[in-house]
Amino acid sequence: MIEVRNLSKAYGPKKVVDEVSFTAEPGTVTGFLGPNGAGKSTTMRLILGLDEPTAGWASVNGKPLRRHKDPLRQVGALLDAKAVQPGISAENHLLALAATHGINHGRVQEMISFVGLESVASKRVGGFSLGMHQRLGIAAALLGDPSTVVLDEPINGLDPEGVLWIRQLLRQLADEGRTVFLSSHLMSEMAQTADHLIVIGRGKILASDTLASILTLNRTQNLVMVRSDELDRLCDVVLAEGANVRMTSEDGMEVDKLPAREIARIAGLHNIALDELRPLRPTLEQAYLNLTAHESEYSSSTYTHEKG
């Protein structure tokens, strides 16, 4: 279990983690989601005792990680997959880590084959791709069979097969009763992987809830997909009723602000046949954009050409 209470970290006058409190429970995949610079990595570093908080505290399995005698068995962490000595082999990297905790050679071999790195185990890590680094990082994180796992952007650089593998692995770890805490800014990934979501923006927690509740509470649109051969006419009549529309194809559009039943009624009234009428489920992307609308440290604007 991870407990974080009123945790703050300031660099100079800037509070990059601001009074953050949450609990990541055993048996649950907890996703930590937020825009670039929101404070995700800093919070993770504070949990792992790699940085000193300005205020507040974080504990892993009941006490600060630094006070545990066997940290590798308490928490398996993957923060920066590339932060491995480039001249060392994958196997020697894991053996060195294992030696600090009396973990045997067999476990190292087991983890190497578990992450699929057998064929390159004796190769220098410096030549590894990002995806191979990630796999090595996962092997290192799981070496001590920890009850809590903390992973910062674990699917970065992985191919689709690797992404699926991580997703299944995280589920398995949680089902075994472990605490799984991972960050990502890939919303589709979080929507598929996390049971509980914590959304952070500019160092503050914006939401902490189940995925379903976050989707419901932050629903900003009630979109309905409509297809018809008489789309132009239908468009005019729903616009007249106060709806917003967005054309998605030659015969299809998304309608906002009118429920499906009302669209059907209006179409019937004007003798317009419908080929499809389907309420769209709210997406995490929608909810997230709503939550973080004012909380991005770096936000983009529309690209404009240089004015001559």
Ligand SMILES: Nc1ncnc2c1ncn2[C@@H]1O[C@H](COP(=O)(O)OP(=O)(O)OP(=O)(O)O)[C@@H](O)[C@H]1O
């Ligand atoms: N050592 C440091 N000194 C000064 N500022 C820092 C330091 N580490 C992080 N920051 C700042 O703290 C803020 C939060 O950074 P952090 O890396 O925690 O964000 P993040 O949510 O993990 O972002 P990303 O998704 O881009 O990795 C950023 O503005 C960053 O520039």
